Amino acid sequence: MRLLYFGWVRSRIGVGGEDVSPPAEIADVRALIAWLSARGKGYADAFADLRVVRVAVNQEMADLDAAVKHGDEVALFPPMTGG
Amino acid sequence: MIRVQREDFDIGAEINRLTKGNVKVGGLACFVGLVRDVAGDQRITSMTLEHYPGMTERQLEKIEAEARRRWPLQEVLIVHRYGTLAPGDRIVLVVTVSAHREASLESCHFLIDWLKTKAPFWKLEKTESGAQWVASREEDEQAATRWAENEPA
Numbered sequence: 001m002r003l004l005y006f007g008w009v010r011s012r013i014g015v016g017g018e019d020v021s022p023p024a025e026i027a028d029v030r031a032l033i034a035w036l037s038a039r040g041k042g043y044a045d046a047f048a049d050l051r052v053v054r055v056a057v058n059q060e061m062a063d064l065d066a067a068v069k070h071g072d073e074v075a076l077f078p079p080m081t082g083g
Numbered sequence: 084m085i086r087v088q089r090e091d092f093d094i095g096a097e098i099n100r101l102t103k104g105n106v107k108v109g110g111l112a113c114f115v116g117l118v119r120d121v122a123g124d125q126r127i128t129s130m131t132l133e134h135y136p137g138m139t140e141r142q143l144e145k146i147e148a149e150a151r152r153r154w155p156l157q158e159v160l161i162v163h164r165y166g167t168l169a170p171g172d173r174i175v176l177v178v179t180v181s182a183h184r185e186a187s188l189e190s191c192h193f194l195i196d197w198l199k200t201k202a203p204f205w206k207l208e209k210t211e212s213g214a215q216w217v218a219s220r221e222e223d224e225q226a227a228t229r230w231a232e233n234e235p236a
Binding site: 004006007008010011056059060075077078079080081082083 | 116133134135137138141163174175195198199200201202203204205206207216217218219223
């Protein structure tokens with residue numbers, strides 16, 4: 001699974017992206033974030049307040065209950081500030 | 084048409100290219116977003132725009148398609164820059180071309196409101212006391228919501 005981080009999510013985690021192989025029981029975004037948060041302080045800081053975390057699965061906006069699976073591209077980022 | 088680029092754009096050249104040889108145009112509306120030099124009480128030295136390559140283009144295409152669905156538009160142009168910009172630099176250009184002013188003005192306003200909350204860009208402002216990510220504003224969310232509630236006639 002390809003993970004991408006943007007904005008302060010990237011700053012807090014310290015990398016822009018990584019390839020991960022979460023255990024089989026990680027089936028949705030919420031579980032994926034919980035699994036990532038247990039990996040270290042940067043992750044825990046990035047995902048401390050899920051109200052300000054946005055998600056895209058395979059480049060389409062998704063919510064925390066969206067399904068994720070091996071091979072997906074999952075991006076985690078703050079609310080967008082375009083324009 | 085959408086473009087995501089590091090380079091600056093020439094507003095006059097873009098408008099000329101969009102309307103050249105088209106005598107059915109009644110009006111065009113144009114919005115240009117620029118980098119301000121202050122954020123709150125802090126002086127900004129630069130702003131870096133990060134984006135999500137691939138998804139950015141997809142989102143901008145969707146936003147353009149939505150504007151074309153709602154208004155009779157002959158041309159739509161969205162140019163959004165990324166990378167490090169200085170105060171006064173242009174960030175974004177939206178041009179909408181129609182037979183009538185209402186369609187061009189309203190759709191231009193709609194596009195820029197939607198860009199604020201639906202285009203995957205993030206702004207990092209550098210000030211003399213350090214760098215800070217620009218937070219999304221509640222007013223921007225409200226502005227985008229307005230278009231969801233009020234479909235044009």
